[in-house]
Amino acid sequence: MRLTTDKQSLLRALLAERVPSVCRDSFRTGLDCLDQLAPGGEFQYGAAHELLSDPRSPAPKTIALLLARAAQQQRVDKAGTNGGGAVVWSDPGHELYPPALLSSSPETSIDLRRLILLRCANPEDELWALAECLRCKGVSATVASISRLTQLEARRLQLAAERGGGIGLFMRPYTAKSHAPYAAATRWHVRPASGTEQIQRWSVELLHGHGGQIGKIVLIEVNRETRIVRASAPIADRSTPPQANRATA
Amino acid sequence: MLRHKPFVLVQTIGTRQIVVHVTSDELPDVHPGMSLAEAKGRCLGLPHFPAAPADDLRVLEAVGRWLMKFSPNVCIAPPSSIFLDAMGVERLFGGICNFRNRVASAINSLRLHAGVAVAPTPGAAWAIAAFGQNQNPVKNDNLSAALAPLPPEALRLDAGTVELLASLGIRTIGELVRLERKDLAVRFGAEILLRIDQAMGAAPEPLVFLEHHTPIRALLEFEGAVESLEVIHLAVRQLVGQVAQLLSRRGLGARELRLVFQCPYAPAVEKTIRLTRPSRNEPTIFNLLRCALDTMPLDDGVIAVQLHAVITQRFGDEQSQLIGGEEEQNAAELEHLVERLRTRLGGDVNGSVNWVELVESHIPERAFHFRDGPATVKLSPHHARIGEFRPLSLLPRPRAIKVIVTPSECLDGQPISFTDCGMVHRLHHVRGPERMTGEWWTGQHKTRDYFDALDTAGNRYWLFRVPETGKWYLHGTFE
Numbered sequence: 110m111r112l113t114t115d116k117q118s119l120l121r122a123l124l125a126e127r128v129p130s131v132c133r134d135s136f137r138t139g140l141d142c143l144d145q146l147a148p149g150g151e152f153q154y155g156a157a158h159e160l161l162s163d164p165r166s167p168a169p170k171t172i173a174l175l176l177a178r179a180a181q182q183q184r185v186d187k188a189g190t191n192g193g194g195a196v197v198w199s200d201p202g203h204e205l206y207p208p209a210l211l212s213s214s215p216e217t218s219i220d221l222r223r224l225i226l227l228r229c230a231n232p233e234d235e236l237w238a239l240a241e242c243l244r245c246k247g248v249s250a251t252v253a254s255i256s257r258l259t260q261l262e263a264r265r266l267q268l269a270a271e272r273g274g275g276i277g278l279f280m281r282p283y284t285a286k287s288h289a290p291y292a293a294a295t296r297w298h299v300r301p302a303s304g305t306e307q308i309q310r311w312s313v314e315l316l317h318g319h320g321g322q323i324g325k326i327v328l329i330e331v332n333r334e335t336r337i338v339r340a341s342a343p344i345a346d347r348s349t350p351p352q353a354n355r356a357t358a
Numbered sequence: 359m360l361r362h363k364p365f366v367l368v369q370t371i372g373t374r375q376i377v378v379h380v381t382s383d384e385l386p387d388v389h390p391g392m393s394l395a396e397a398k399g400r401c402l403g404l405p406h407f408p409a410a411p412a413d414d415l416r417v418l419e420a421v422g423r424w425l426m427k428f429s430p431n432v433c434i435a436p437p438s439s440i441f442l443d444a445m446g447v448e449r450l451f452g453g454i455c456n457f458r459n460r461v462a463s464a465i466n467s468l469r470l471h472a473g474v475a476v477a478p479t480p481g482a483a484w485a486i487a488a489f490g491q492n493q494n495p496v497k498n499d500n501l502s503a504a505l506a507p508l509p510p511e512a513l514r515l516d517a518g519t520v521e522l523l524a525s526l527g528i529r530t531i532g533e534l535v536r537l538e539r540k541d542l543a544v545r546f547g548a549e550i551l552l553r554i555d556q557a558m559g560a561a562p563e564p565l566v567f568l569e570h571h572t573p574i575r576a577l578l579e580f581e582g583a584v585e586s587l588e589v590i591h592l593a594v595r596q597l598v599g600q601v602a603q604l605l606s607r608r609g610l611g612a613r614e615l616r617l618v619f620q621c622p623y624a625p626a627v628e629k630t631i632r633l634t635r636p637s638r639n640e641p642t643i644f645n646l647l648r649c650a651l652d653t654m655p656l657d658d659g660v661i662a663v664q665l666h667a668v669i670t671q672r673f674g675d676e677q678s679q680l681i682g683g684e685e686e687q688n689a690a691e692l693e694h695l696v697e698r699l700r701t702r703l704g705g706d707v708n709g710s711v712n713w714v715e716l717v718e719s720h721i722p723e724r725a726f727h728f729r730d731g732p733a734t735v736k737l738s739p740h741h742a743r744i745g746e747f748r749p750l751s752l753l754p755r756p757r758a759i760k761v762i763v764t765p766s767e768c769l770d771g772q773p774i775s776f777t778d779c780g781m782v783h784r785l786h787h788v789r790g791p792e793r794m795t796g797e798w799w800t801g802q803h804k805t806r807d808y809f810d811a812l813d814t815a816g817n818r819y820w821l822f823r824v825p826e827t828g829k830w831y832l833h834g835t836f837e
Contacts, residue, residue: 166817170750170837195692206752206834207714207726213747222732225696226712229703238699238710247692301816306787309818309836333747333789333810 134274136183138175139216140340142327143313147295148320152176154184156294157243157267157277161316164282168254169299171331172311173278174210174217175338177250180276181219184249194249194275197242199227199235214336236262243269243277254280263292291317307333312343367409368394378409411437421468422568428461433480433565439487441480441565454495477501480565481557485512485531498559505557506532513553519546531557574610575666576600583622583659587651590619590660594647595640597665602638604667611636611673617647619654620662627654631701634693634731636673642694649701720794722833723752746792747810749820749834756831761821769828773809773821778832783813791823810836 135151137144144150152158158176160169177196184194196219198205205226210219227242229235235253242251243266251270258266258281270277283298295318302310310330315321329340366388367379375394387400398404415436422434428451431443444457451457454476462474475486476495482505486496489512496504505512508531511520523546528534534542535554543551555561576597584590594617605612613636618628629650637643647665696711703710715733716726759778763771775784790809797803806822813819818836823829 166815167751167835167837174750193688203754204751206722206749208716208722209748209750209752211716221714221716224714226714226728227699228710228712230710234703238703241695241698245691245695247688247690247695303786303814303816304812304818306789306812309812310816 136179138179138340140175140327140329140338142340142342143329146313146315146318146322146325146327148318152180152276153294154180154276155271155274157263157270157279157292159279159281159291159293159296160299161281161283161296162299164256164284166301168280169311170205170280171213171217171309172297172299172313172329173252173280174213174219175329176276176278177252178217178219181223181249184275194247195223195225197225197227197248197251199229199239199251199253201228201230201235203228214331214338216338217331232257236266239277240266240269242273243275244273245275246273248273249275250278251275252278252280256282260292267292267294294318295321302328304330309333363405365405365407366394366397368406369409369411375406377406414438419568421465421470423571424468425461425464426568426570428457428464430570431565431567433567435484439484441483443565443567444476458493458495477504479557479559480563481513481553482559484514485557488512502535502558506530506535510534513550513557515550515553519550522546573666574601574604574608574612574670575664576604577662577664579662580660583661585657585659587656590651590656590663591648593663594651594665595644597663598640598644598647601665601667602640602643605638605670608670609672610667610670611638612643612667612669613671614667614669615643615647616666616668617650618664618666619656619660620664621656621658622661624658627656629654630668631697633697636671638673646697646701649698653702719797721797722748722794724797747836749818749836751837752820752834753832756822756833759821759830759832761823761830769825773811773830776811776819776821776830776832783811783815783817783819785811785813787812794822808833 134154135149136154137151144152160173162169177198181194181196207221207224207226210217210221210224212218227235227238229238235255239251239253239255242248258279266277266279277293279293296316298314298316300312300314302312304310308330310328312326312328314326315323317323326343327340328343329338331338364381364385366377366381368375369378370376377388377390377392377394377397379390380388385401385404388397388404394406398406415434418434418436418438418440422432422440425440425442426432429442429444429447433441433443435441442461444454448454448457451460458474458476462472465472465474473487473490475483475490477483477486478496478498478501482496482501485505485508489508490504510523510528510531513531513534515523523534528537531554535558539551552561556563578593578597580593584593601612601615612633614630614632616628616630618626620626631646631650633646699711712728712730713732714726715729717724719725757778759776761773761776764774765771772788772790773785774788775782777783788809788811790811791807792809794806794808796805804824804826807825808820808822811819811821819832820834820836822831822833824831
């Protein structure tokens, strides 16, 4: 009997040791606090992820960049080669400033040779183009800022992502209707948080995501000097005004 | 404008700008090979333009193809010569004199200045066209007499040999051929003998003639106007099949295809699609055309459809894609995606689908430009060390804002709040200034002092002040 328990424990130990599968279907950002919130501790490939923000404040491009970069770096195709695929960034308003993609920290920089800028004249063309990009196996991440999206269109984009195996990252406004049914794998609410002279912070909350830690908040910060990106739980962050915390508690 | 004014073409070699071509003989002081600075010193106000040898070659080939209406055999000899095989074609033009005159007036009608000469050998024709005044066709019996007064460089010798001959006092071909052949070969090498023989007809000079191109196109005409989209799709599919067959017979792939619909009571509707790499794969081309069909106005019916492969490229490695791994398949899929997007959304450079390349400029909005393909060069070290953080969003034009600085009224003060579109942003922290001087050599000489400002809500903005005027602008947001 003793022998079998040994065998069982050995088996358990073997199973616990994660065998790296050749074709992965999820990725991590490497920021543990953020990954823990996501369903299963990982972000799904072949799915749409939505980043919601206050319509009056700027779109959460840094967070989108962080996820797009991680998705591109960890994309493994069947041949086993790592870090493949392009990032398509839909930028109809000519807003994105490409040199910034290189000047910031390594976690949020993208090889410009594998970044495609997409600029469509109208929203219909943009939705069509986004679906085409998501459906393409050569694209790891498709990033877009979408203000209006019907249920049907969202579902279509999600299906396209399932076919292509990349991720769709949609920056959308956070409105009262944002709690209605959705077709994305995860939805995050990103808000700017108070920072310091060197550090810019965002608070990121998981709104929806089956099996994730919904309602929990992490702070993501980018340091201007050291170029380090960190994620932390808000309590551990000492720079937030303590009075404000107590008042709300 | 420049037709009567001499100018020079300049090529950049390393860091030096070298004159490669002078358009006029009126500038005796300026000659090819000298630096641009020297040429400008000798001739004040001399206009110069960058040389484009690749474009020149394309133009030369185009002219050569155009001259095929005179002779089926046309050979282009870069940098600037074209040979026509006149054997047997002079009868069609009423004699060799008429033939020469027709060619000369045709070239004049293109507003090109060219010497035209007819001679029994290519070498002699070139010599007379380049240096001779003789308009009459040269025959075999007066060939050496026609060549004798011309300078030795008419034999297409290299510059060193020509200089040496000039220093020896040999001014004409006549003097040159009177010298002992053996001595010539010892003194100047075998090349000079070959050139003499080629001009005199003693040695053959093989010419490589331009290949004949018949356009690759397929046409389908209907008996009456057709409105059904299914029928049009079927017709296009059939045309794609025909064009693909023509392409594969010649070992070519299409880079640009033009689809033209003839409409009964309206001008023809056409659409051009471009492919990122040559292809003759029927489903690929058809899918692209189907994307294009979606946006074409064909409501009034169609009486004929034509498909034309406008630009083709040699292409033979169809098999390799089958062997290639998943990665290559994904790359191919990406290329198809870009083609599809461009077909539907239109445009290539500065169009809807672009890559980005960084350019060395410290004016922020000029630090990159768009490309229609991924940049091939790696980043220069300058970009590997962009020192400062840059905002992810940049306004297309900086927006004027009102800023309160401390100490107030001080032109070097730090901003403490700003008003943009009626919204007041109080600033918690400000980093800066980061000074960027203007590119005075392009006329944009205003200095900017940039500040990275964090407002109370946690948003970061990129502001700048123009010290010369004291005005403030919002240029971007760190998002």
